[in-house]
Amino acid sequence: MKIQILPALKLTLVTVLLCCIGYTLLILLVAQFSPNKAEGQTISVNGVIKGYALEGQSFTQDKYFNGRPSAAGYNAAGSSGSNKGPTNPDYLKDMQTRIDSFLVHNPSIKKEMIPSELVTSSGSGLDPDISPIAAQVQIARIATTRKLSEEKVKDLVIEKTQKPLWGLFGTEKINVLQLNIALDELK
């Protein structure tokens, strides 16, 4: 047994060289050729960074399309889900409050039209997307607040809708940040 200690020590050193240092440096090298050197892709408006392309941000104002509720408050340095169980009474009460608040802000929408993703918090607390239905139920509010025609806003939503992967796999979605930036540019 004693004769196995030295090989084990040396082998551990070898794995540090291979897996910790060699592998990391190799991936780091390839990273220099990837978008924004793999430091995270940002989105800028007029040269000012407005956010990270992949990460959602908080939109609570009526003039913007709202994203999903976030247990982390869209803190991109502390991702978190709510971890609420499906039958938790306090959680269901919070859901009811969110539904009521949505109805107040969107008076033309009936309760049965609200998609659950707009009142449930995402897994990461940083979900950048909503489904097309979740955008559609907000069109009337946006149009009224911004004094735009509903048609125009609707066209923008359709334009920003991303099809499933290769048109076949997964969900349809809309990136809320991109949608809102485009909305700000809409005349």
Next chain:
Amino acid sequence: MNTEILGVVLMFVTTILIALPLGRYIGKVYSGHHTWLDRILHPIDRIIFKFIGVNPEKEMNWKAQLSALLIINLIWFLLSMLVLMTQGVLPLNPDNNPSMTADLAFNTSISFISNTNLQHYSGETGVSYLGQLTLMLFQFISAAAGMAICAVVFIAMKEKVTDKLGNFYALFVKSITRILLPMSIVIAILLLFAGTPMTFKGKDQFVSLQGDTVNVSRGPAAAMIAIKQIGTNGGGFFGVNSAHPFENPNYFTNIVETIAILLIPIAMIFALGFMIQKKRFAWMVFGIMLLGFLLFLIPSIYLEMKGNDSIRKMGITQNLGSMEGKEVRFGPAASAYWAISTTVTSNGSVNAMHDSLTPLTGMFAMLGMMVNAFFGGVGVGFLNFYIFIIIAVFISGLMVGRTPEFMGKKIEAKEMKIAAIIALLHPFLILVGTALSSYIFAHNPTFYAGWLNNPGNHGYSEMLYEYTSSSANNGSGFEGLGDNTPWWNISCGIIMLLARFLPIIGPVAIAGILAQKKYTPESAGTLKTDTGTFGVMILAVIFIIAALSFFPALTLGPIAEYFSQHS
């Protein structure tokens, strides 16, 4: 057909299509046949073995294999404790994250050397970049150790009489250089180009469209995410694991990462078929595991796409399904597929919060870990299945009045005793842990209020899930559990330790003892172990041991919660 379902089908079919040739390749690697990477890697191997002073041709018996495994793991444990408890003052810490407390470092160290990756810290705030790279090292070497020891059992299953079962160090090094590293490099590069960060810069700051100041955590994530998926580790770079947009940017990366979960566990079965030259037997094992997997998967996808019944009563629409704790870019079907894949294998990464799964999906996730042998962790998954095979051989031998023989070797009392102890260890650890913590909680619920994030049956499920995950070396969690306390750190640490090494020692001992026994060629009187009938027998054994021993515990948790929703 629904595009979400199509996505699941695509992921599954692609996994099998890659696993078949990969299994053959792994079989060749462990058998010492020539493979395409040899030209580059043979010279490197020679340098490594010269440096560590081991002759890779010198075969070891099962006792020497086990002591090699245990000694190297002890060294890893000490190394990990050292780094985690001092990372605050060590280099590569741009975000100034603190060193870990002793109990948290104990839990994290055992968690990563045991291939569990239960995380009682959050990646953004709990570890430095040096800490992350150290944990990544354990993701490679714990997986490689499991695969090497599984290869030892494969070699022992060959039909000959021997006590020479290969060389642990050689199998270990080959697992890293020929399997884990190349696959991780491919996956990490795919992630890089999808937007996953790989940088040593610290947090960034910007002002959002609405005017909020936001800090963004980054780091050398792509490298770690690749190996955490491939090596059934599951320990994510960021707190919410692969639900995080950096860790899993889009549906394509989700496909890649999901395939990576099941790939090696499935390929190992085909590697077995190749090595012992019994393809039919491998297909029988694959069939049983697949059946068990689908049994958990299909209802879970249905339930998550159907939505949460408590929310339905509120009168809103669940057009996507149950969305609490899930991401829009994956949707409920892909999230349920991940949830079951990650729990039947001992991976434990998540792309949705398991605490918020509908009650019965939560139960299927737990059942996946309770069985822990439908594909299972890299290497160790087959070892768990091996125990069930031995028990099934023995029971069916008794039933038909034939001598219980497996691969031409007689199974006797000694092997059966080991198998029975190992089979019962898993329920023992889970149920005792849950019972103790429930007792403590129930006697002072106000003092321990921080433990549970949900009341009633679901709160109990949080504790049951934590111990199930620890004992299955899985690492996922009902993360509402306030688990960074000495009680949870230490109790889960001890369970992970026992549940990692005893179920390795047991099967290796059995296989080693059997390999030394006299070989009796198959005759008309031999019980056939590569038939559907025998497969059903194994399934029955799994059902009796795993499912029934946990049924009372599950009744108090997810099953009661389900019925409370429908009363």
